Structures are given as structure tokens and as C-alpha cells.
Amino acid sequence: MITDQLVQAFSWTLIHSLWQGLLLSVITGVVLMLTKRSSSVMRYNLILLQLLLFITGCVFTFAWEWQQNQLQTVDFLHLQADNIKQYTQTFISYFSANAPMVLLLWFVLFIAKAVKMMGGLAYIRRARYKNIYSPEDFWKNRILLLCEQLQIKKAVTLFESGYVKMPLVIGHFKPVILIPAGLLAGLPASQIEAVLLHELAHIRRNDYCINLLQHITEAVFFFNPGLLWISSLLRDEREHCCDDIALAQTKNKREFIEALISFKEHSNNYAVAFPGKKNHLLQRVSRIIHNRNNTLNPIEKVFFMTGILILAVMVTAAGVMQVRTIVKEEEHQEIAIQQPVQKPVVVKYKKIKPVKVVREIKRVEPTETEEAEMDREQVILDKEQALRDDEQEARDKEALIRDKELAREQGIRDKERAQRDREQALRDREQAVKDRMQAERDRMQAQRDREQAGRDRAQADKEREQARRDMEQAKRDQSQANKEREQARRDKQPQ
DSSP states (O other), X not given: OHHHHHHHHHHHHXXXXXXXXXXXXXXXXXXXXXXXXXXXXXXXXHHHHHHHHHHHHHHHHHHHHHHSOTTXXXXXXXXXXXXXXXXXXXXXXXXXXXXHHHHHXXXXXXXXXXXXXXXXXXXXXXXXXXXXXXXXXXXXXXXXXXXXXXTOOSOOEEEEESSOSSOEEEOSSSOEEEEETTHHHHSOHHHHHHHHHHHHHHHHTTHHHHHHHHHHHHHHTTTOHHHHHHHHHHHHHHHHHHHHHHHHHHOOHHHHHHHHHHHHHHOTTOOSSSOOXXXXXXXXXXXXXXXXXXXXXXXXXXXXXXXXXXXXXHHHHHHHHHHHHHHHHHHHHHHHHHHHHHHHHHHHHHHSOHHHHHHHHHHHSOOHHHHHHHHHHHHHHHHHHHHHXXXXXHHHHHHHHHHHHHXXXXXXXXXXXXXXXXXXXXXXXXXXXXXXHHHHHHXXXXXXXXXXXXHXXXXXXXXXXXXXXXXXXHHHHHHHHHHHHHHHHHHHTTO
């Protein structure tokens, strides 16, 4: 019995998580639109709050379902209309009866996700001890200084690694930063420091714990699109927070952007220090340049509007069905109240003597005039009720027309906004390409300048060597001249 209750409770928790994730994703979309100019830390905290609310809601749902009698069907969203109630009862009965199958299907896919997550942990474990080298003393001292700047109390260790292809942070209590071998000597020191500041920002914010919680939640609710979207937004805002911390220390946007591009070019499969979906680097660079937070893209807007529509339909259907149920209950109550009034008259008519019945009928039954008057009043009331119903129906039609018109206008505005966003994204992409080309030209020019400086130094060394040889030759010539003058003087004396 306990096993059946556990299976039923967990299965219904998974099902309820769908509308819970949808509701929280709609709230998250509203939060993103209202915090366009807010700091990345505020946006990150608000999205993290949505994730924690989702987890808390699932825990309470499981506890509530555990306490219920899972063998009995319950009303879903209080839909009491006959046809919808029958449908919901069928839906609930089906999933209650097939809860073990639902749980089995979920468990198979969950094992696949868990194996993938364990593979990632195994990769991190191998990277921690495989092909690592100690960097130069300069970078060891530099990482200590950067930790003091960011007020990090933990002991952070820096290693060069021949196993990883991108910067990587491992561990929480004793964090380790792995840098691909050759990058410390192949890139300018300022760009290396910018990347180290970004990685140290993750350590300072304790992102390792939140990231682990995200992976576990995604493995459990892998089928929930609302949760997966919220989790992806949380990762993006986490990177933005670390970018802001690094920029606050370097105070050089151009240098930090060049560091992003250089490390992106170094690895085509960048996924840890600079993670994200396609064009994520372009979005980060655009945000840093324009100092503007990202908003919903066209696909996310469609998902957001669809979520609002689904929730509105669910709430409206529940409200309408509840109102109809209340009206039917009131009608049944009126019929129940009227029936006891008529039955005693019939019973008295049968039980009492005819004379008493005639007297009672004379006192109770109305006259024909009164009955006609009551009929006229009832007709008037029916006409007034019909008029009110027509007026209400007309108002409902007008409201429906207004809603359709507003929806059409909103759709037009969304299309125009999506077009502007696409144009802006295209301009940002072109600007990023130009910036990357300019950075490449600057790097090539710097390389040529270094080569020219090397040639100039070699030429200067040759000229100094030639000047030294000329000076020695001049000394030898002077000595030879002195000897010739002495010889001439000696030859002149005998003469």
C-alpha cells in the first residue's frame, strides 16, 4: 500500500510540475521585460527565486499527493460541468491506473540523464589530475593578488593543463583553475587576467553549488520545457554577473572583449568559461558594448504568449464551469424548496374531511384574477430576465471583439518588435564581425611591430658591433702612425 501511494504521489508530482513550470516561466518572462535596465545581479536573483519556487512547489505537491487517497479520483481544477467533468475523471483515472508505467518511462530517461551527468563529473575528475603543470611564479603571485582584490578567502590553485581545451573551475572547498597549456605564454597578460577574474568571480559567488542543483533538477524534470528555459536563463545571467565583476576590476571593455574573442578562437567547442547556446558570445559582447540586458527573442516571445494563452484558457474554463455549477445548484435548491410546499397541500387534501379541505382551499388558493396577475408579473419578469441576458450576451460579444482586436494589435506590435530585434541582432553580428576583424588586424599589426622591433634590435646590435670594430681599427691605425713617426724620428737622427 505504501509503495502504491509512493508511485501515485511521485507520478502526479511529475504531471503537476508541467503547469507549475508553465506558470513560473510566464512570471519569469514578465520579470525579464520589467528588468531591462536592472543589474545582472538582480535579474539573476529573481530567476533563481523562480527556480527555488518550482522546487518548493514540487515538494509540497508530493507531500499533498502522499496524504490523499490515490485510489479515488478527485476533481481537477474544480471543473464540474458534465462533459468536462467526465473527461477529467477519465484523465485522472487513466493516469492513476497507469502511474507505474509513467514512473517506469520517467525512470528510464532519468537514468540516461544521470549517466550523462556522471560522465561529466568523471571528466572533471580526470581533468583535475591528468596532464597538469605548475605555471610560472609570476602567475602564482598574480592569482593571489586577484583573490585579494575579489576578497576570496579560499585557497585557489592555478594549473596549466594539457587535457582541457578551455579554462575550467573545479571544486568548491578547494577550488582549482585549469588553463589550457600554452595560453599563459601565447596571449597578452591583460587578457589572461580578464579571464582569471571571470573564473574567480564564479568562485566568489559559489556558483558551483547552484550549478550542481540545476543539473540535478534538470535531470529529474528533463521533460519540463518551462523549467529548462528558466534554467538556461539562470546560466546566462550567471555569466553576465561574472562579466560585470571582471569589468569592474579591469575597467576596460575593449580588453575584456578581446579576451572573449581570443579564447573563443582558441577553442571551437568552448563550453565552460564561456558557455551558452549559439551566438551566445555575440549576445554577451553586445550587452557589454551597449550596456543593455538581453530581452526575449522571437521564439521566447512565442513561448511566452502561448503560456499566457494556455493559462488563460485553463482559468477561464475553470471559472465558467464553476459558475455553471453554482447556477445549477441554486436551481436544484429552488426546486427542492418549492416541492415541500405543494406536497403538504396534497396530503392534507387526502387526509382531512372534505369540508375542512374546502375551507382551506378557499383560504390558500388564489382567485383567477390573482392568478392572471401573477402570470402577467411572471411574464414581465421573464422578459426582463431575457433582456438582461441579451444585454449580457451583447456585452460579452463586445468584450470578445475588443479582446480579438487587442490580440491582433499585440500580434502586429510583436511582429514589428521581432523585426526590429532581428535587424538589431544583424547589426550587432556585423559589428562583432568588424570588431573581430579589427582585432585580428591589430594582432597582426602588433606581430609585425614585434618582428620589426626584433629586426631593429638586430640592426642596432650590428651597428654597435661595427662601431666597436671601427674604434679598434682607429686605435690600431693611430698606434701604427705613432710607430711610423717614431721610426721617422729615429731615421732622421743619424742623418
